[in-house]
Amino acid sequence: MSAKHRQRQQAAELAARHIRQGGLDMASARHKAARQLGLDLREGNAGLPSAREIEQALATQLKLFGADDRGDNLQRKRLAAAEAMAALQQFSPRLCGAVLDGSAQHQDPVVLHLHADSPEEVAVFVHEQQLPARLGSARLQLADGQHTLACWKLVADDTVFELWVLPSSALQHPPRQPLGHAALPRANLKQLRQLIASTGGG
Numbered sequence: 001m002s003a004k005h006r007q008r009q010q011a012a013e014l015a016a017r018h019i020r021q022g023g024l025d026m027a028s029a030r031h032k033a034a035r036q037l038g039l040d041l042r043e044g045n046a047g048l049p050s051a052r053e054i055e056q057a058l059a060t061q062l063k064l065f066g067a068d069d070r071g072d073n074l075q076r077k078r079l080a081a082a083e084a085m086a087a088l089q090q091f092s093p094r095l096c097g098a099v100l101d102g103s104a105q106h107q108d109p110v111v112l113h114l115h116a117d118s119p120e121e122v123a124v125f126v127h128e129q130q131l132p133a134r135l136g137s138a139r140l141q142l143a144d145g146q147h148t149l150a151c152w153k154l155v156a157d158d159t160v161f162e163l164w165v166l167p168s169s170a171l172q173h174p175p176r177q178p179l180g181h182a183a184l185p186r187a188n189l190k191q192l193r194q195l196i197a198s199t200g201g202g
Contacts, residue, residue, distance in 0.1 A: 009057075011037055012049035016057035026051055071199075074104050078196050080159040081110045085189045088163075091115055091122060092171055094186035100195075101185065109153075109160040113175070113186060119150040119165045126152055138164055141184075143173035 014033035019026070034040075034048055049057075077099045085093040091114035098104035099111065116122050126133050133154035140149055152163040166175070175184045187195065 007037070007039065008049045008053060011039060012053040012057040013061075015049060015054045016061050019054070019058055026054060030054060073106055074099065074102060075196070075199065077104055077108075077110055077159060078192065080157065080161075081112065082189060082192050082196060084110070084112060084156070084161060085192065088112065088114060088125075089189070091125075092168075092188070094174075094188055095192050096184055096186045100187055100192075107160075109162045111162045111164065113164050113166050113170070115166050115168045115171050117168050122150065122152065122163065122165045133163070138162070140164065140166070141176040142166070142170060143176065 011030070011033045014036060015026075015029040018029040018032050030048060039048060078095075081095050081099055085095065094113040094115075095111070096113060097111040098108045114122055123135070131152075131154055133152040136151045136153055138149050138151040140147055150165040152161075152165070154161050154163075174186060176182065177184050
């Protein structure tokens with residue numbers, strides 16, 4: 001194996017790891033790997049791995065330990081969600097999204113739906129608890145149409161959370177999936193704990 005080939009292989013493996021662990025896209029992962037290895041970033045440089053080489057390295061890594069990595073990451077996120085939901089019980093929290101359905105990657109947030117008569121109730125709680133959260137907004141299909149909701153974003157113990165503030169009525173009339181009229185899958189704390197127990201966590 002030539003030195004150039006070994007260099008390309010090493011860069012492909014490092015880029016694949018950045019995609020697998022950090023959620024980077026192909027180009028970003030290749031450039032980050034090249035910088036770390038001190039390679040020339042000029043386009044067409046023979047030392048840079050091709051997209052096919054990175055894909056092959058990624059497939060190998062996922063076959064070796066990717067499933068375990070994803071499973072561990074998913075359980076960590078679910079355990080973090082359960083802890084947060086216990087602290088937010090007054091808002092009848094519901095877990096939804098990738099952490100619930102099992103498709104969560106490292107970069108995916110824990111999405112919790114909170115229910116309150118007014119968004120100010122959650123805002124007061126955030127400020128009283130001195131949570132390092134910043135306020136944004138999110139769009140969600142509720143039973144009576146599209147709504148723009150308050151959405152608090154924060155990071156706790158390396159886990160990203162999004163706290164969406166829904167009206168209390170959404171407990172009886174849950175939000176809908178973006179396509180179609182089916183109810184959006186959600187889980188309360190008891191259901192989440194059962195899910196964690198059934199998959200070997202906690």
